[in-house]
Amino acid sequence: MTILNLVFIVFLGILFFIAYFHISNYILDIYGNKTLKRYNFENSIRVIVFITPAFVVLFIFILYPVFETIRLSFYDKFGREFVGLYNYKWAINDPEFRRSILNNLVWLLVVPTLSTFFGLVIANLADRIWWGSIAKSIIFMPMAISFVGAGVIWKFIYEYRGPENTQIGLLNAIIVSLGYEPQAWLTIPMWNNFFLMAIMIWIQTGLALVIFSAALRSIPKEMLEAARIDGASELKIFFSIIIPYLEQTILVIWTLITIIVLRIFDIIFAMTNGEWQTGVLANLMYDWMFRGGGDSGRGSVLAIVIMIGVIPILAWNLYKHRQEQKI
């Protein structure tokens, strides 16, 4: 496809949706003028016009797939024959699956916690220092770049050359200058997971930071002043006032990062492709979508396991939503 064609279909695609709303409104205007008395009827047609595109997309891309994936998890690799719990039994006995679950759990434990912690500490530091906003910008920047881009950045840091060569990876250069042997960091089982997690923490701390920065401003200045006059140290203020005050925000950020980490795929796919025992569920699932011509049963089971991880958060969100509706 030439570039000109590409530009053309891009415009056509966007224009199609604008035209849909505009033309249907035009038709409704003509029709509505003739039957002015039936204002309510016209309105209900407008509702249908307004919500149909979004609802169709929602149905095709989210609602139907959720049920279809659940159905497929009980069927064979082509989705044709019912096999009961076979795919689930396979998963429980599969060493790769167990490894992925374990890795996912470690990711879920480490990344949201450390990102939230660093975000909170840095937001707090930056708030009191005149060059704080520049610092925040710098730490926030990784949020803008892709996981794969971040992967390349960090792969360069972890780059390994044999001991007889000059190290061009920063980490090995530091290690060598301290008198140790260089290491192929990404191939050391168990530890390599933490080197991959460092990338995610590097990215997500920025997210925590900006949300905390906004939240910090909501703490009443008088309260902090009063504490300072009473002689409380900054550390004491941090633990006794700021953390309790931001409890809700901490929870929100923690769940936000948890959701992102649950589906983590790009970093591992780009850096190790799940080798050296670094695989997680999303990578295993991608693998099974195509391995041996693809196995929709096993892939679906893996998707469902990821889904199970978000169900508590989903339930909590719905509960909160219902509370808000009541008010």
Added chain:
Amino acid sequence: MKKFSISSLLSQLLLLFFVIIWIIPTFGLFISSLRDKDLLAISGWWTSLTTTEVNEIYRMSGMESQIEEDGYFKIKGKLFEDNSGKKIESFGISSKKINEFNIGDIATFKDESEVLLDEDGNYEWRSRTEFKKKKGKRLFTTSLSPPAFTFENYREVLFKEGIGRAFINTMAVALPSTLIPLIICSFFAYSLTWMKFYGRDTLLAIIIASLVVPLQMSLIPILTIYNDFGALFGVAAKSYPGVWMAHTGFGLASTTFLLRNFLKSLPNEMMEAAKVDGASHYDIFLRIIIPLSIPAFASIFILQFLWCWNDLLVGLVFLDQVPSEIILTAKLKELLGSRGENWEILTTGAFVSMTVPLFIFFALQRYFIRGLVAGSVKG
């Protein structure tokens, strides 16, 4: 003025420590993308401002270029182009002793031919007898290279490695994938906020539930739909419109949710007044809602655009991995596999892929942060 205190100094140092840790990886990538590729391969980017010692192997010309002069058969030539600025320190004629001779020494080969070398790489190879080999002998040089920065990597990556085309492809994926959800979700959010209809609350609850559904749940069924659709109508299963709609689907819940939160905050009286004046919902939407929502649109546009620009999984599953369709992230991943040792290509490619996000980040940071703080959650 605040009084100077140890605790303030400590916080400054601690923050500085964080800033340095956070900036160094990206900074290293940026510097490396501008370095000469030969230097990049043998020295760390932190040494890029100093002179680097380089060991190289060159081969002298063969018998065709020999001339007869002063009773000698001579072959004269240059080991490397003179614009590189490197100076040879020492050289050798066997791989075991690469530093055997200094500049000005005469090195003698086994066949009693002699070679003279100057620091710019000019050599004179002479022999009493005629040269009979087509290939010249090898010289091992140790030279000092001054810092060298170049845009050559960018030219190479953009035009030869296909990153330039991937950049255009990514744009062709990300722009519609951002604008289409914005268009359809703004009408959707408007209906959910300002129109009364049966099932509205249920729909809203579905949106909130969909916010956290991981996109992995959709991949297999959607891929099946696309394959069936392609087979039925005889078109390609993987196409740009397919990716746009996939991104629209995955971004729909969060876009609607954020827009609705914004629309809810607009004063009800304004809509009522417009209605009394006989404005239809479409008029209200066009004349009142859109002008008021520009900042919200900007925030959501940026979030969704960055999401699509940086996405790998959707582009990997719903597009063919061919030059006319591959997106930047997928291309980078491919290069990581095939050109894993060519750091000049990887660092430059990564930096090219980061230009648009970084531009948005620096130019529109306010909207970006506002969008994130408004509670971006995405499945």
